[in-house]
Structure formats: C-alpha cells, structure tokens
Amino acid sequence: MPKEESSKVTRRSTRSSASVTVENPEPNVSHPPTIDDLTFGDESITLDAVLSDFPGRRSQIFDFIRLMGPLDCPTLPIMIYGGASTGKTSVVLQVLRHLNRPFVYSSCRTCYNPRILFESILNQLLLHRKCSSNGYSSAKRCDKPSDFVNLLREALSNVIKTLESASGISRSDKPDGKPMGKMVYLILDNVDLIRDWDKGTMILQFLFSLDSVLKMPQLGIVLISGLPPDVYYSNMGYTDPIPLFFPAYSEEDLRQIFLRNQANPKLYSAFLDAVLRSFCRVTRRVEELSTTFSSLFRKYCEPLDDLGISPNEDMKRRLYSYLKPFIAPCLNDIFRVSSHPHDGETRGERRQKVSYSSENREELKILDFHMSTSAKYLLIAAFLASRNPATLDASMFDSTGGMDNRRRKRKASEKSMEKKEIAEQEAVMKGPGSFPLERLLAIFQCIASVGDSSFGEENQGEEEEDPTGYDRENNNLMSDILLQVSSLCDANFLIKSGSCPLEGSIRYRSMVSEDLALKVAKSLSFPLAKYLYRR
Ligand SMILES: Nc1ncnc2c1ncn2[C@@H]1O[C@H](COP(=O)(O)OP(=O)(O)OP(=O)(O)O)[C@@H](O)[C@H]1O
Numbered sequence: 001m002p003k004e005e006s007s008k009v010t011r012r013s014t015r016s017s018a019s020v021t022v023e024n025p026e027p028n029v030s031h032p033p034t035i036d037d038l039t040f041g042d043e044s045i046t047l048d049a050v051l052s053d054f055p056g057r058r059s060q061i062f063d064f065i066r067l068m069g070p071l072d073c074p075t076l077p078i079m080i081y082g083g084a085s086t087g088k089t090s091v092v093l094q095v096l097r098h099l100n101r102p103f104v105y106s107s108c109r110t111c112y113n114p115r116i117l118f119e120s121i122l123n124q125l126l127l128h129r130k131c132s133s134n135g136y137s138s139a140k141r142c143d144k145p146s147d148f149v150n151l152l153r154e155a156l157s158n159v160i161k162t163l164e165s166a167s168g169i170s171r172s173d174k175p176d177g178k179p180m181g182k183m184v185y186l187i188l189d190n191v192d193l194i195r196d197w198d199k200g201t202m203i204l205q206f207l208f209s210l211d212s213v214l215k216m217p218q219l220g221i222v223l224i225s226g227l228p229p230d231v232y233y234s235n236m237g238y239t240d241p242i243p244l245f246f247p248a249y250s251e252e253d254l255r256q257i258f259l260r261n262q263a264n265p266k267l268y269s270a271f272l273d274a275v276l277r278s279f280c281r282v283t284r285r286v287e288e289l290s291t292t293f294s295s296l297f298r299k300y301c302e303p304l305d306d307l308g309i310s311p312n313e314d315m316k317r318r319l320y321s322y323l324k325p326f327i328a329p330c331l332n333d334i335f336r337v338s339s340h341p342h343d344g345e346t347r348g349e350r351r352q353k354v355s356y357s358s359e360n361r362e363e364l365k366i367l368d369f370h371m372s373t374s375a376k377y378l379l380i381a382a383f384l385a386s387r388n389p390a391t392l393d394a395s396m397f398d399s400t401g402g403m404d405n406r407r408r409k410r411k412a413s414e415k416s417m418e419k420k421e422i423a424e425q426e427a428v429m430k431g432p433g434s435f436p437l438e439r440l441l442a443i444f445q446c447i448a449s450v451g452d453s454s455f456g457e458e459n460q461g462e463e464e465e466d467p468t469g470y471d472r473e474n475n476n477l478m479s480d481i482l483l484q485v486s487s488l489c490d491a492n493f494l495i496k497s498g499s500c501p502l503e504g505s506i507r508y509r510s511m512v513s514e515d516l517a518l519k520v521a522k523s524l525s526f527p528l529a530k531y532l533y534r535r
Helices: 003-012 015-019 047-053 058-068 088-099 114-125 145-168 191-196 200-214 251-259 265-282 286-301 313-339 347-356 361-370 373-387 390-396 405-414 417-430 437-450 453-459 470-479 481-490 514-523
Strands: 078-082 103-107 184-189 219-225 242-246 434-436 494-499 506-510
Touching: 047 058, 047 088, 058 078, 058 088, 058 242, 078 088, 088 103, 088 184, 088 219, 103 114, 114 145, 114 184, 145 184, 145 200, 191 200, 191 219, 200 219, 251 265, 251 286, 265 286, 265 313, 286 313, 373 434, 373 437, 373 481, 373 506, 373 514, 390 437, 434 437, 437 481, 437 506, 481 494
Parallel strands: 078 219, 078 242, 103 184, 184 219
Antiparallel strands: 434 506, 494 506
C-alpha cells in the first residue's frame, strides 16, 4: 500500500484517529495532507457492507443516508443520539465513508475545552498537522466563539473553493472513485459532555446556532450526543437539529453483532446461548461485552482440540459445564464496571451511563430498596407518557382509570397503513417523547387508581375501611408529588427536556427501558403491557 494511503487508513479508520488527525505526532512530511484527506479516499465501502457491519442498525443507516441527502444537497443540522456503545460514531463515519463525503471530525471527549475543540476543527480544515517542525502548534490560536466563526468561515471558503475546482476535473488516478461533491461536513461527537464544561451552556448554544450564524449551506453539521436533543432546548431562536435516535440493542441484535466475522458460527452460537442472556441483564454495551466475551470464548474453547467442530447437544453441555465457573466472576466484573464510573470520567458520562444502562443491576437495586410505591407509579406514568402518543390518553384511560380496549382497537384499525408507517418512522427517529408535568400527573392519577392493593403496602393496617389505601394516600401523594418528580430527575429516571416555546413550561422525558418499566410494574402487580400503545 502506498504511504499516502496507509496514512489515510490510520487517519480515518477509527474515531480516535479521526479526532486527532492533525495531532498525528510525526506525519510524513513528504506527503503533506491534501483535500482528499478529508474523505476516506479510495477506501470506499458499499451500502451492503455498511449494513452487514452493523447488525441492528439498518433503519438508522437508511435514515441517516436519507437525512444527508443526495450529493451537494444542503442539509439541516442533524443530531444523532442514544446510549453509550449504540454505534452512533461508527455508523456515522462508515456512512460518510460509503458516501465519500469530505468531513472533519472532533470529539468533545478528546477535545475537552473550547480552545482544543475549535483548533482541532480548524486544523483539519486547514489541512494542518501538528508535528515537531511546527512545534506541535495549531494552525490558528482560537478560544473565543466569535474568532472561531471568522476563522471557520475563512477556512471553509477555501475548502469549498478547492472542492469546487476539483469537482470539474476528471481525475484519471481515480476512474471509479465516487465524486466528493462540493460540501463538507462537521461531525461533533459527544456533545453532551460540553454541559460539564466551564460556560458549557453558552458553548452549546453557540454550536447549536452555528448553522444559522454561518449561513453557509455548503457546511453540513452532524452532532452526536448521548442525551436526547431537548435537554439542550434553549428557546434561543435557532432551528433545532433533526433528531435521529439510536436505541439500545435487543438481545437478538447483540447476537447478530457478536456472530459477525466468527470463524466457526455454530460453535460461537453455542457459546452465546450459554452467556448472552445473563450478560444482557447487566449491560448491553457492545464494547464491554466484546472484551468479556473474547476472554470467555477462549476459555470455552480450551477443552476442544478441533475449533472447527459443530458441537452437538452433549458437547454443548460439556463445554458449558467447563465454562460455568468463569461466568459469575466475569459477570461481577462487568457489573462493577457498568455500575461504577471510570476514573476521570466527567459528570456527564456518569449521568449518561445511569440514564441508559437501565438493565444495570445497580438501578434495580435502587428500585428494590429505595423506591416508594408512589414513586414506582410515577415512574410507570412517565414511561407511558414518553412511549404513548398524547392523543391516545383519552382512549387509553377511561373515567375510572381503566382502559377501553375496544375503542383503542377501532381507532387503530381506522388508521391508514401509510399514516401508520409515517408515525412509526417518526417514533423511531424521535425515541422516547417528552411531556408536560400536567400529563404526567393525569396518567399517574389514572393508573394509581387501578393499581392493586400496592398503595396500601406502605401504610398497611392503618385504615381498614379502604383496602387500596388510594384515597387516603392520594392527598399526601399529590402534595409531595413534585418532590418525587425531582427525585426521579436526580436519579436520571426522568430527564428535564427544557421548555417548550409555545407552552413555556418545562417538559420531561422518561429514560427507563421497557424491560425495567415492566419489572417495576410487575412489582406492583400493575398490568403495564395493557396500557402500552403498540404500533
Ligand atoms: N451494530 C453494531 N455492529 C457491530 N459493532 C458495533 C455495533 N454497534 C456498536 N458497535 C461497536 O461498538 C463499539 C462502540 O461503538 P460506537 O463508539 O460507534 O458507539 P457510540 O454510540 O458512538 O458510543 P459512545 O456514545 O460511547 O461514544 C465500536 O467498536 C463499534 O464498532
């Protein structure tokens, strides 16, 4: 492989290398970077390859390609969001590689203050690499947003000019290469971490308004976030980015992810049968599982002479008995890693982890030991408010708090298939919805009134005439309900989603998974599944 190509591979093949492109310690001075270095160059990848590289991300890949639009088509800013290790970064980079679009990538994890972030973006656009000959300095010194806007505009204009002149020339060295187009994309990863920076709110507002401030349609902006878009919602008059949600993987998705590229899929599948379910209960983060599974799989194979075998049932049992003693310690390790933040992590990362690793035992432990019955109902009410369309509340809950199944069914059957598909797509793009406090309270009152005797359990035996204890507790509940809501926010089961410009009131969003909500409902003997609107 020629030197220039090999430097491109290191440069673009991983997120971290992409983020430190220009920080490469000793770049090859005889091959100064060119405009081609803003793409993956010749390492194009087909759509089929992207799809098969990322099981469980088919619809997100198609949605992202659609949002990026055809070559040279201006796009509104996009926000990709979802929990840790849901493939946000990898999918974005691989789609850009597939489309052969020029981009600069900076992560707010490695670029941990405004100056480093601004300079990293500018260095990439100015095709500048830090090295010993330039004293490892950046192309421009810049820590103020106002300076950044000016420098960015200038750097972008030059890149775009070069792209425009390059697009007219048919380059004989790349007969089959896809055209790069005349646009450049700015990918900002881990933007949620900016919330913890000094003056973070101001920097976030600045970045969110960058598109409207610059007014350069040749720049596409993609923000990647571990938190949903409306936690940033600030009512400042800029256009909100188009959200694209990356949900947590299901067990089946994880099976497909880990089965990829296995030399002996039958053997590995037997291994996954033995471990996947237990580990999924602790974490669904691909990175964590991948490290543990590779060491466990080595153990699993130890008794085998031939790694090419298709194990029969008897062999599977024997391999499982051999592996069994190693599973529990690994589960404990992964549980410890999942529930305790790593050293040096910022508050933002911890918050994200608590919010999303909802299968995590720590969270269940908190629930089991510290959650009052009323808080559990509130958690379920929030979950329903985030998952069900508000327009269906009236048909979901009748005047006694119950649900009229017939009415719901008829409504669903009246919908045209097309409308249903659009609604489904929208729901996937948006992820859990946000809701005002009033709606949360209304649902809470309805479901609490149909719950079984669980409300009585906190004051058992005090007033015998009311078997459910609901009426008695209702007044107390309502009086401290705001306190409960704020406790759920502190525990990150609920997230404040900023205020709605029309209503002016704060909105909330439930961050618990369906599995967790079902477990909480089960502990109250509350029939949650009956209240969930299924599209
Ligand atoms: N669907 C998938 N198929 C194969 N590998 C995946 C998939 N999803 C994630 N991974 C792998 O998991 C790792 C983490 O993915 P990635 O960094 O893209 O996630 P992320 O959502 O950006 O995480 P974070 O929010 O922590 O930055 C990568 O090695 C990636 O290749």
